Amino acid sequence: MVFLLLSLILNPSLFKFIISIPKFVHSTLQIEQINNPPHV
Numbered sequence: 001m002v003f004l005l006l007s008l009i010l011n012p013s014l015f016k017f018i019i020s021i022p023k024f025v026h027s028t029l030q031i032e033q034i035n036n037p038p039h040v
Helices: 002-010 012-035
Strands: none
Touching: 002 012
């Protein structure tokens, strides 16, 4: 865990990448909802 924190501090690009993963997943889910709207 400490090693992970140190690597994040030493590698900000990795930190940004990890932060961008949830945003990417969220946008992908939104795209799927647009392409496949829920059937009412």
